[in-house]
Amino acid sequence: MKNNILFVQGNEACVEGALYAGLDFFAGYPITPSTEIAELLSYRLPAKRGKFIQMEDELSSMCAIVGASLTGKKAMTATSGPGFSLKQEAIGFAVMTETPCVIVNVQRGGPSTGLPTSGSQGDVMQARWGTHGEHAIIVLTASNNQDVFAMTVEAFNLSETFRTPVILLFDEIVAHTRERLTMPEPDEINVVDRLHTSVPKGTDYHPYLPREDGRLPVSDFGGVHRYNVTGLAHDMWGFPSTNPTVVYDLMRHLVDKIQGHSKEITRVKEFFVHDAECLLISYGASARTALHVVENRRERGEKLGLLELQTLWPFPADVVKKRCASVDSVVVVEMNMGQILHEVKRVTDDGDKVFLANKIDGTFIAPKDILDILRIIQGKGA
Amino acid sequence: MAVRDYIRERFFPHLWCPGCGHGIVMGAMIRAIEKLGIQKSDIVVVSGIGCSSRICGYLDFHTLHTLHGRALAFATGLKLSRPELTVIAPMGDGDAFAIGGNHLIHAARRNIDLTAIIMNNNIYGMTGGQYSPSTGYGDFATTAPYGNIDPSFDPVNLVLGAGASFVARTTTYHVTSMINILEKAITHRGFSVVDVLSQCPTYYGRKNKFATAVDMMNFYKTQTTPIGSKDKEKNPDLIERGIFIQEERPEYCTEYAKVIEKASQGG
Numbered sequence: 001m002k003n004n005i006l007f008v009q010g011n012e013a014c015v016e017g018a019l020y021a022g023l024d025f026f027a028g029y030p031i032t033p034s035t036e037i038a039e040l041l042s043y044r045l046p047a048k049r050g051k052f053i054q055m056e057d058e059l060s061s062m063c064a065i066v067g068a069s070l071t072g073k074k075a076m077t078a079t080s081g082p083g084f085s086l087k088q089e090a091i092g093f094a095v096m097t098e099t100p101c102v103i104v105n106v107q108r109g110g111p112s113t114g115l116p117t118s119g120s121q122g123d124v125m126q127a128r129w130g131t132h133g134e135h136a137i138i139v140l141t142a143s144n145n146q147d148v149f150a151m152t153v154e155a156f157n158l159s160e161t162f163r164t165p166v167i168l169l170f171d172e173i174v175a176h177t178r179e180r181l182t183m184p185e186p187d188e189i190n191v192v193d194r195l196h197t198s199v200p201k202g203t204d205y206h207p208y209l210p211r212e213d214g215r216l217p218v219s220d221f222g223g224v225h226r227y228n229v230t231g232l233a234h235d236m237w238g239f240p241s242t243n244p245t246v247v248y249d250l251m252r253h254l255v256d257k258i259q260g261h262s263k264e265i266t267r268v269k270e271f272f273v274h275d276a277e278c279l280l281i282s283y284g285a286s287a288r289t290a291l292h293v294v295e296n297r298r299e300r301g302e303k304l305g306l307l308e309l310q311t312l313w314p315f316p317a318d319v320v321k322k323r324c325a326s327v328d329s330v331v332v333v334e335m336n337m338g339q340i341l342h343e344v345k346r347v348t349d350d351g352d353k354v355f356l357a358n359k360i361d362g363t364f365i366a367p368k369d370i371l372d373i374l375r376i377i378q379g380k381g382a
Numbered sequence: 383m384a385v386r387d388y389i390r391e392r393f394f395p396h397l398w399c400p401g402c403g404h405g406i407v408m409g410a411m412i413r414a415i416e417k418l419g420i421q422k423s424d425i426v427v428v429s430g431i432g433c434s435s436r437i438c439g440y441l442d443f444h445t446l447h448t449l450h451g452r453a454l455a456f457a458t459g460l461k462l463s464r465p466e467l468t469v470i471a472p473m474g475d476g477d478a479f480a481i482g483g484n485h486l487i488h489a490a491r492r493n494i495d496l497t498a499i500i501m502n503n504n505i506y507g508m509t510g511g512q513y514s515p516s517t518g519y520g521d522f523a524t525t526a527p528y529g530n531i532d533p534s535f536d537p538v539n540l541v542l543g544a545g546a547s548f549v550a551r552t553t554t555y556h557v558t559s560m561i562n563i564l565e566k567a568i569t570h571r572g573f574s575v576v577d578v579l580s581q582c583p584t585y586y587g588r589k590n591k592f593a594t595a596v597d598m599m600n601f602y603k604t605q606t607t608p609i610g611s612k613d614k615e616k617n618p619d620l621i622e623r624g625i626f627i628q629e630e631r632p633e634y635c636t637e638y639a640k641v642i643e644k645a646s647q648g649g
Binding site for chain 2: 024025027043046047049051053055056057059060063064065066067068069070071073075089090093221222223224226227228229230231232237239240
């Protein structure tokens with residue numbers, strides 16, 4: 001199937017994945033290094049009778065996709081660094097109102113305007129906690145174009161399943177790397193659509209009364225059921241409430257529907273982990289360098305393994321804990337000052353054997369950056 | 383249908399203060415919709431944050447109570463997704479002119495078919511009476527204890543300048559005219575802005591020598607005048623009410639439908 005092979009950037013792979021997943025609506029604002037996603041969708045979406053709009057700012061782009069999603073459309077926005085900061089309030093609105101949507105953040109150097117054209121993984125914690133208030137969220141990432149495609153489809157599927165915003169936390173390096181993308185056949189990857197209510201017209205519909213399994217069948221705006229959607233704490237009708245029992249149940253539901261399904265949500269890739277003595281844990285672009293080091297050292301007989309995280313949040317605690325338990329040392333490879341490192345230490349019984357190999361100067365992490373740390377661990381000096 | 387058929391009685395009593403003008407605006411909005419005969423399930427009401435925005439809970443339409451200032455941004459996504467729905471965005475003056483000012487001018491520029499109803503009471507009521515972009519120079523507010531030094535926006539000229547194709551002003555005293563204007567605003571194919579002067583006796587009134595809501599409505603009665611009236615020539619301080627502009631211009635969703643046609647034919 002030669003025609004199914006494309007040579008594209010990560011941003012283009014994301015667009016292909018979104019269209020495959022059934023994207024209907026995109027709103028965005030120009031920002032480096034995610035702009036190609038908007039450019040490409042402005043061309044592709046109307047051709048499939050979808051809608052693209054360039055909004056007046058980052059905030060309104062995020063708001064517009066929530067509005068679109070409420071009418072039953074699959075909606076996405078894409079941004080980077082400062083734009084991700086600006087979207088946080090409306091991401092919280094999507095969390096609170098349980099509106100499915102996908103937010104792409106192509107990470108660049110920060111804080112502030114930082115390094116607009118350089119790679120970074122500095123937004124891991126912001127993706128988790130950027131919007132105010134206690135909440136749970138799903139954050140996925142990928143290290144190559146094939147996985148960018150797959151994780152984008154996955155983001156829509158999880159978003160539709162759990163009625164939650166899902167953040168795709170890519171980085172400038174993957175976004176701008178041109179490489180092969182094999183397009184899956186139309187039915188090759190499962191595509192999930194949100195569950196609609198079976199409550200008939202004229203019968204009382206409770207838009208915010210979860211089923212026993214925690215799922216919340218929806219009725220689209222414009223449909224037969226009219227109800228209220230609010231960012232305030234609300235009861236089963238979607239009407240504002242400050243009743244402590246109502247608020248408690250809502251908070252538990254919002255968190256449990258994601259944390260309680262973390263096994264279902266967790267995606268990792270494992271390379272040479274079964275007999276590894278030293279385990280690298282990485283994600284996104286950094287995982288490419290980590291994999292290179294592992295493959296290289298394996299050829300020399302060194303027992304290195306790689307655990308590549310594709311789900312960052314909810315943090316894949318079980319698999320990290322299990323893999324860390326059977327190795328002598330762990331090196332977390334990331335392009336920040338240890339945002340995932342602290343999570344790994346938190347879930348590992350022996351935090352002292354967990355080390356960090358990182359890069360924070362805007363350049364891509366190189367094998368040498370990891371090998372230097374390995375030498376220290378092996379007692380070979382710096 | 384009766385007015386009560388458009389209301390979610392389950393959620394009454396409402397939270398507006400005695401004498402508040404917002405209930406009058408809600409009543410007029412319902413009567414306009416009833417006259418137009420639009421089905422309840424074809425209407426979406428999108429509000430922001432503030433006293434005005436609570437209108438959403440009480441109305442039996444599809445209702446979306448969003449973020450402070452962002453009603454029009456949510457409404458834009460919603461309308462573009464389902465252009466056949468009638469989308470109405472009631473907002474407050476702080477909501478529309480301050481934190482949401484950017485969305486107001488850009489919705490006007492795009493001429494997307496939304497109806498913005500600004501329930502303009504010249505104050506931030508929900509937070510306890512701080513001055514807004516429509517609080518007058520010299521007025522008092524809880525954050526202007528020495529008198530407000532911020533000049534106010536002229537909302538009508540603001541949105542006219544931004545390109546709105548329907549702009550009107552009315553007051554809670556002129557209910558019959560308000561219903562009529564709202565009917566036209568909702569029917570207009572393009573972005574409509576209706577600036578409704580709506581009294582806040584609790585905060586604006588109390589701070590600015592209006593003893594009662596009735597005094598404030600009397601102010602609307604005596605200090606406003608139809609657009610182009612002779613009274614205005616004699617007394618330029620009078621506030622004009624009526625329809626300032628009503629023009630057919632290319633509407634955003636209609637224009638986008640043309641983009642889809644072009645794209646579907648392969649550019």
